[in-house]
Amino acid sequence: MTKIGLEIHCQLTKLESKLFCPCKADYREFEPNTNICPVCMGIPGSLPLLNKKAVEKATLIAMALDCKTPNKIAFFRKNYFYPDLPKNFQITQLNAYGNTSIGWEGKISVEDKEIKIRRIQLEEDPGRLIYEGATEKTKLTLVDYNRAGTPLVEIVTEPDFETPHQVREFLNILSDLLENLNVSDPGLEGAMRADANVSIEGGSKVEIKNIGSFHDLEKAVHFEITRQQSLAERKIEIIQETRHWDDGRKITVSARTKEEEAEYRYHLEADIPWVRINDNTKNQLRAQMPESISSKKERYVSKYGITSQVAGILSSDRYFSELFEKANNETNAKDIANMITTDIMGLLDTREKREMSKLEGDHISDLVEYIKSNKITRASAKLALDEVIKNGKQLSEIIEDLDLGHVSDEATLSDIITEVLDEEVKAVEDAKQNPDIVNFLVGKVMQKTHGKADPELTLTLLKKNLGL
Amino acid sequence: MDLGISALNYVSSIKNGEFTVEEFTSKSLERISQVDEKLHAFLRVNDLAIKNAREIDTKIKSNQNVGKCYGMPISVKDNMCIEGSKTTCASKVLENFIAPYTSTVISKLNSEDAIIIGKTNMDEFAMGLSTEYSAYGPSRNPWNIDYVPGGSSGGSGVSVSANECIASLGSDTGGSIRNPASFCSVVGLKPTYGLVSRYGLVSYANSIEQIGPMTKTVEDSAFLLNIISGIDSNDNTTVDNKNQDYLNNIDAGISGKKIGIVTEMTNSEGLSTDVLNATNDAVKTFEKLGANCEQVSLQMIPYTVAAYYTITSTEAGSNLARYDNIRYGYEFDSSGFEFNSYISQARSKLGPEVIRRMILGGFVPSAGHAGKYFLKALKVKSKLIAEINHVFEKFDFLISPTVPIQPFKFGEKIQDPVSFMMIDFNTVTANLTGIPAISVPYKITNGLPIGIQIMANRLEEHSLLQTAYALEKTVDLPEVPV
Numbered sequence: 001m002t003k004i005g006l007e008i009h010c011q012l013t014k015l016e017s018k019l020f021c022p023c024k025a026d027y028r029e030f031e032p033n034t035n036i037c038p039v040c041m042g043i044p045g046s047l048p049l050l051n052k053k054a055v056e057k058a059t060l061i062a063m064a065l066d067c068k069t070p071n072k073i074a075f076f077r078k079n080y081f082y083p084d085l086p087k088n089f090q091i092t093q094l095n096a097y098g099n100t101s102i103g104w105e106g107k108i109s110v111e112d113k114e115i116k117i118r119r120i121q122l123e124e125d126p127g128r129l130i131y132e133g134a135t136e137k138t139k140l141t142l143v144d145y146n147r148a149g150t151p152l153v154e155i156v157t158e159p160d161f162e163t164p165h166q167v168r169e170f171l172n173i174l175s176d177l178l179e180n181l182n183v184s185d186p187g188l189e190g191a192m193r194a195d196a197n198v199s200i201e202g203g204s205k206v207e208i209k210n211i212g213s214f215h216d217l218e219k220a221v222h223f224e225i226t227r228q229q230s231l232a233e234r235k236i237e238i239i240q241e242t243r244h245w246d247d248g249r250k251i252t253v254s255a256r257t258k259e260e261e262a263e264y265r266y267h268l269e270a271d272i273p274w275v276r277i278n279d280n281t282k283n284q285l286r287a288q289m290p291e292s293i294s295s296k297k298e299r300y301v302s303k304y305g306i307t308s309q310v311a312g313i314l315s316s317d318r319y320f321s322e323l324f325e326k327a328n329n330e331t332n333a334k335d336i337a338n339m340i341t342t343d344i345m346g347l348l349d350t351r352e353k354r355e356m357s358k359l360e361g362d363h364i365s366d367l368v369e370y371i372k373s374n375k376i377t378r379a380s381a382k383l384a385l386d387e388v389i390k391n392g393k394q395l396s397e398i399i400e401d402l403d404l405g406h407v408s409d410e411a412t413l414s415d416i417i418t419e420v421l422d423e424e425v426k427a428v429e430d431a432k433q434n435p436d437i438v439n440f441l442v443g444k445v446m447q448k449t450h451g452k453a454d455p456e457l458t459l460t461l462l463k464k465n466l467g468l
Numbered sequence: 469m470d471l472g473i474s475a476l477n478y479v480s481s482i483k484n485g486e487f488t489v490e491e492f493t494s495k496s497l498e499r500i501s502q503v504d505e506k507l508h509a510f511l512r513v514n515d516l517a518i519k520n521a522r523e524i525d526t527k528i529k530s531n532q533n534v535g536k537c538y539g540m541p542i543s544v545k546d547n548m549c550i551e552g553s554k555t556t557c558a559s560k561v562l563e564n565f566i567a568p569y570t571s572t573v574i575s576k577l578n579s580e581d582a583i584i585i586g587k588t589n590m591d592e593f594a595m596g597l598s599t600e601y602s603a604y605g606p607s608r609n610p611w612n613i614d615y616v617p618g619g620s621s622g623g624s625g626v627s628v629s630a631n632e633c634i635a636s637l638g639s640d641t642g643g644s645i646r647n648p649a650s651f652c653s654v655v656g657l658k659p660t661y662g663l664v665s666r667y668g669l670v671s672y673a674n675s676i677e678q679i680g681p682m683t684k685t686v687e688d689s690a691f692l693l694n695i696i697s698g699i700d701s702n703d704n705t706t707v708d709n710k711n712q713d714y715l716n717n718i719d720a721g722i723s724g725k726k727i728g729i730v731t732e733m734t735n736s737e738g739l740s741t742d743v744l745n746a747t748n749d750a751v752k753t754f755e756k757l758g759a760n761c762e763q764v765s766l767q768m769i770p771y772t773v774a775a776y777y778t779i780t781s782t783e784a785g786s787n788l789a790r791y792d793n794i795r796y797g798y799e800f801d802s803s804g805f806e807f808n809s810y811i812s813q814a815r816s817k818l819g820p821e822v823i824r825r826m827i828l829g830g831f832v833p834s835a836g837h838a839g840k841y842f843l844k845a846l847k848v849k850s851k852l853i854a855e856i857n858h859v860f861e862k863f864d865f866l867i868s869p870t871v872p873i874q875p876f877k878f879g880e881k882i883q884d885p886v887s888f889m890m891i892d893f894n895t896v897t898a899n900l901t902g903i904p905a906i907s908v909p910y911k912i913t914n915g916l917p918i919g920i921q922i923m924a925n926r927l928e929e930h931s932l933l934q935t936a937y938a939l940e941k942t943v944d945l946p947e948v949p950v
Contacts, residue, residue, distance in 0.1 A: 038569050042790045044562065044670040045549045045571060047703050079786050081811055088789035143794070265833040267782055267842070270675030272704055 002225055004167055005118075005159035005197040006217075009152050010178055011125060012057050013185045018149035019124045020048030020091065020272075027146035028188065032130075040149035042087035047271050050075075054151040055102070055275055057183040058122045059285055061153055062103025064181055064292065065117050072276045073122075074100040075269040080262050083143050084127040091269050092123035092154075100274075102153070108177075110170045116158040125150035147190075153183075159197060159205075164222040167196070171214045173293075176316040180293050187351055198224040203231075203238030208252050210244040220245045224252050296321060304333035313341050319354055320345060326361025335368045343382065347389060358392025359385075366395040379451040380404040404452060410461070413445075413453060417461055420444045431466055438462055471499055471631040472947070475540055475688040478634055482528070482538040489528070489539030493521035493583060496541045500586070500632045503950055508607045509617075509626035511546050512554060513586040520583045527581070535581030536695060542577060543627040543636040546587040547594055548679070549668040550574055557670050558602040559592045560817040561791045563798055571668020572703065573637055573679050573696045580695050585633045588623030592819045593788060594639060594672045596620050597647050597891055600882050601821040609651060610950040611916055615875040618651030620644040624682045625652035630950050635688055637696070639669055641677040642776050643871070643895025646907035649682055650870035650919025653909040653945060655936070656682045657689045660927050661902035662707040664693075665700035671787040673780035676899040686908065686937040690714035693929060707927070714933050722938045723758030725864045725931075727751075732769035733868035733894045738887070743869045746911045746918040750867065753942050759935075764859055764866065768852040769897065773889055775852075776896040777825075778832045778845035785829020788822065791815065824885065849900050856901045860925040865935055868894045870907040870919040894921060904929050906936045912945055 015025040021039035024030070038046040055073065062069050076094040093101035106117030127145040155174070161167050171194070175186035186192045194217050199205045208224055211217045228238050243252040291299075293315050300311035314321050320340050327336050344364070348354045367384060370376040376384065376399060387398045399405050420441060421428055431437040438459070445458050469487050481487060497517060504510050514520075524539035544550075547557045549567030556562045574584060591601040599606040599622030607622045609615040610630040617626045621638030625648030628636050638645040640658035649656025657680045664679045671677070681692035697709040729751055734744065751761050791797065793814030802810055818826070832841035859866065872893055881888050898905035903926055907919040920939065924932035 041795060043568060043796070044555065044557075044565065044790070045547075045567065045668040046569075047667055047705075049702065049704055077786050079789060081789065081792065081808070083792075083794055083807060086790065086795060088792060089786050145795075263834050265782070265785065265830070267786065267833055268675070270705070270783070271671075 001201050002162050003159035003197075003199050004161035004164075004221055006155075006157045006161070006167065006170070007195040007197075008155040008157075008171075008174065009125075009193045010061075010155065010184050010186070011188075011191045012054055012151040012153060012183050013188055013191050014183050015051065015053055015057060015151055017051055019051050019054050019122070019151040020149055023149065025150055026188075027150060030146050032142070032144040033146060035146040036148070040086065041145060048091060048269070050272050050275065051151060052275070054122060055277070056285060057151075057181075058102045058120065058153050059277060059282070060181050060183060060289060061155070061178065062106065062120045063282075063286060063289060064177055065103070065106035065108055065120065065155070067103030067106030067117055067120055068099070069103050069277065069282060070099055070101070071278065072100065072274045073102060074274050075272045076266050077269050079265040082126065083141070084129050084145075084148070086127065086145060086148055090124060090126065091272070093121035094266050095119060096266065108170070108173065110166055110173060113160070113166065115160045115166075115170055118156045118158050119154075120156070121154045123152050123154060124148070125152045159199070164218045164225070167221055168214070168218040171217065175214070176293055179318045180290055180316075182290065182318065185351070196221050196224070198228065200225065200228045200232060200238070203228055204240035206238065206240065206252075207242045208245055209242060209255065212245075212247055216245060216247065216250075219250060220252060223250065227252065300337070304329065304337065306334055306337045310337050310341050313345075317345075319348075323359070323361050323364065328362060328365035332365065332368045332372065335372070336364050339364055339368060343385060347385060357389045359389045360392065363388045363392075363395055370395065370399075374454065374456075375399075376404055377451055377455065403450075410457070413457060413461055416445055416448050416453070417458070417465055420448065421465060428466065432468075435468065438466070438468070469495055471495055472684070473634070474685045475537075475634050475683060475691050476685070478540050479536070479538050488521075489524045489583070490518060490521040493517050493539065493541055493585070496585060496633055499630075503610075503630055504632065506608060506613060507610055507626050507630055507632075507950065508605055509588055509623040509630065509632055510543065510586040511556060511558065511589050511604060511623065514584055517541065517583050517585055524581050524583070535579060536691075537577065537580045537582035539581055539583050540635070541585035541633040542582045543585050543588045543624060543633045544574060545590050545621050545624050545636070545638050547590060547639060547670040547672075548574055548637065549670070550584065550587075553587075555587070555670065556604075557593045558590045558604055559819065559822070560603045561793075561797060561815075562670075565796055567668070569668065572665035572700045574668065576696050577637075586627075588621070588627055588636060590623055590644075591620035592822050593670070593784070594620040594641055594644055594677075595784070595821045595825055597643065597888070598876075598878075598882065599623065600878060601819055603819050606878060609875050609916075610948050611653065611875070611912070612949075614877055615916060616651065616878060618648030618871070618875065620648075621656075621682065622648045622651075625649055625654055625656070628652070628654045628682050628684060629948055631948065635684070635692055636682040637679055637692075638682045639677055639679050640895075640899065641673050641780060642892045642899050645680045645682055646870050646895050646905060646919070646921060647891070649907040650909075650921075651875040651917060653912065653917035653919070653948070654682050654684060655686050655689050655906065655908060655940070656680065656919075657693065657906045657929075657933075658898055658904060659693065659697065659929060660707070660904045661899075662705045663697045663709060663904070663927065663929065665696075665698075665703040665706050667700055667702035671783075673783040674787060675779070675783060676902070678899075686906075686933055686940045687715060687718055689906070689936075690718055690933045693933075697929075712930055714930055716930075718934055718937045719941075720934050721757065722754065722935050725759045725935065726862065727754055727759045727761045728764030728859060728863040728866045729761055730769065730866050730868045730894075731763050731765040733872075736872055736893055738890050738893065739869065739872040740874060742874060742913045743872060743918055746913065747867075747869045747920065750910055750920045750939065753939060754867070757938050757942070761867075762863075764863060766852070766855050766859065766897075768848055768855050771848045772852060772896050772900060773893055775845040775848035776892065776900060777828070777889055778841050779849065779900075781825045781828035782833040782842055783829070784822075784825045785833075788818075788826060791818070852897065853901050856897070856903060864924070864931065866923040868921050868923075870894060870921040874913065874916045874918060898923055902926060904932050906932055908936045908939050909945055910939070910943055915949075917945075
């Protein structure tokens with residue numbers, strides 16, 4: 001039987017500052033080595049100062065994954081030499097001397113299968129190595145410490161996955177969950193990374209590291225299973241080792257065997273006193289916890305009668321479900337949900353666009369109401385949406401500014417129809433034989449009114465004019 | 469002008485207009501230039517000292533608010549950072565390290581208008597007890613320059629003892645304040661773990677070390693503790709000093725107090741007869757002052773030195789790992805080195821004692837050996853804490869000789885590392901348990917000092933200083949011969 005376990009590293013990007021210093025948790029906008037200070041650079045004499053908010057956010061994750069949580073947590077030093085590690089040790093957590101990490105023994109359902117969570121720990125991200133121009137000639141490795149100290153939550157699962165597909169599903173669910181908890185923005189480059197352990201029946205465990213994206217993770221796991229199976233078929237022993245994912249060739253390559261396993265000399269980080277998390281704090285955190293995606297979905301279906309598919313899409317996205325909740329959804333909830341999932345999600349498909357957008361929930365409920373009461377056509381509604389996103393004005397104002405209101409005045413419409421009938425002599429003749437041609441004439445009227453003609457009234461008037 | 473005056477007398481003299489800050493500072497600098505070639509207490513003297521002194525004089529003259537220190541010259545061990553100036557830890561590895569920030573204790577001294585007169589010599593990275601492990605040559609004992617001044621804060625001890633400054637700040641990981649205080653005949657206080665911020669103190673064994681004052685009198689230690697103690701937002705391990713005034717009622721006396729004489733520290737193998745005699749004498753003095761003295765045995769004491777070196781080596785191995793010469797350090801041609809050999813090369817500048825402890829620190833906590841060494845040491849530590857807690861239910865203070873022996877000659881002890889380590893026998897207990905301990909000068913025998921150590925329960929610095937003060941008032945020691 002194939003067994004797959006995961007180690008996921010998730011940055012708490014929603015925090016203001018790093019885990020142990022006031023530098024920004026989101027380092028992405030900075031020039032190399034400018035988001036740094038004596039603490040995250042490990043300058044002699046500097047001391048780590050624990051970001052308590054990080055402990056809270058990490059605890060939220062532990063609770064959402066049904067983990068046991070401790071009454072007090074401790075930090076440990078993991079000692080090893082690497083140029084991206086300013087102190088040459090990483091401040092992390094360890095459960096070897098009693099459970100003192102953020103959480104342990106949790107679970108989550110993936111496609112009706114229960115995946116057990118072994119451990120969740122809070123730790124600091126190292127810096128980044130950049131192999132710039134690392135050709136055979138220069139072999140230059142640059143270090144950017146902007147990322148060093150970014151709060152990172154490591155989630156370790158039991159080897160409960162059996163297929164790469166389950167892995168992929170789990171990662172989707174997990175990244176939605178983290179976004180919903182408002183702890184991380186999984187869409188940010190490097191915010192979520194994962195290592196995998198893969199073993200097949202009769203073989204040793206192989207660890208795959210260095211996987212850049214979740215998409216590649218599925219591929220890497222798939223590759224590794226195939227590799228191991230082909231070894232087994234040829235009766236070659238599968239040895240315990242660490243392999244790296246080669247992004248270019250899309251294969252795993254051997255990095256080190258167990259004999260060379262690093263020695264971490266774990267010991268307590270005395271500079272950070274144990275942090276108590278009492279029941280009161282836990283209850284407060286639980287009270288703050290946003291509604292889970294599954295219960296939100298259920299509520300959308302049962303309360304608003306939204307289809308399960310639309311409710312699923314809407315509830316798993318924090319931003320759009322918030323828009324839905326903020327809209328006046330006492331009436332027309334279904335149409336509001338549909339408008340969000342069919343139109344708005346496409347218009348606001350990137351983080352940048354969402355951040356720039358001035359669209360509010362009320363705009364959407366107003367717009368749906370306008371369409372329903374025939375004050376605006378669906379085509380005009382789309383133009384109005386574009387405009388609202390840009391400037392956030394009241395819908396009535398936009399309709400007036402852009403002249404998007406229906407032409408439902410009979411006299412005006414009759415004039416336009418007369419014009420069209422004069423121009424389209426051939427079509428008028430044909431229409432008398434083929435009633436479908438009438439729709440062509442409706443289209444022409446729409447063209448002249450820039451899509452604003454009341455479609456029903458236009459049809460009635462046209463038919464009357466043509467004597468149909 | 470008496471350069472040997474206490475901090476409190478200095479302040480009143482300045483207030484009375486007996487001399488100006490500039491006058492005292494230049495006299496101190498003169499003294500340093502006269503004696504320090506011989507004593508080598510200082511690694512660097514502050515070029516701006518006279519300028520600072522003039523500024524404080526101006527403040528005094530124009531009746532502005534002046535900080536409590538009134539410009540008194542204070543030296544600081546060279547493992548505490550001052551923005552824009554060198555902090556070397558007496559190591560070649562940090563030969564060119566210029567700190568980008570100032571440690572909390574020094575900021576506090578600055579805001580009370582102290583003048584940091586210079587940075588003092590020490591054993592490299594505070595590992596040692598004689599300053600013989602300084603990469604820049606040892607300091608010498610002002611009582612007899614053929615003898616070591618103790619360590620690791622040896623330069624600090626010498627600078628105060630030889631009247632090169634009024635007071636000093638040292639750091640104490642296993643006795644590094646108290647040992648040189650005892651050897652140089654000054655007062656040295658290791659406060660409760662957490663009472664004084666370590667922000668800006670270059671870590672050696674961060675779970676047990678503390679900064680503390682080294683002064684001419686017990687009152688001066690109380691005076692400095694008032695300034696440097698308390699919660700610091702830059703050090704998560706600091707504890708509240710509850711705005712205590714440690715000088716308040718310092719002369720309250722010790723009548724009726726219960727004092728335990730630590731048996732293991734007064735009958736140990738390495739204890740010298742002269743030191744034992746001085747200690748027995750101190751016990752009689754305490755009784756005369758109205759205290760009740762009684763022997764008390766602590767079962768864990770024989771294991772403390774081994775536990776201490778196991779724990780400190782583990783932490784040193786981790787704390788000193790950052791000196792890989794990648795982000796700061798010294799110049800060397802890196803071409804031809806791959807990562808691991810580059811680090812080896814960078815670390816080859818570390819001195820022999822540091823290397824010894826780094827090797828130990830790589831071994832004792834390693835996966836295959838932690839159970840036999842590191843975890844056992846932690847067990848000793850927690851049992852010792854339990855024992856100490858129990859003892860302080862019955863006793864107010866514990867006493868012992870600060871060091872089992874008197875100062876020794878250069879090169880005399882350094883050859884045998886294990887017996888060298890045993891010199892820490894009486895001091896490491898306070899570090900392993902986090903309790904405060906003070907060394908009070910008690911005797912000069914054969915021309916060399918002997919200090920008495922008093923230990924108290926956690927955060928009992930106030931009563932500890934009262935007891936030390938009472939003892940100090942009974943002794944009358946000769947002037948330092950330098």
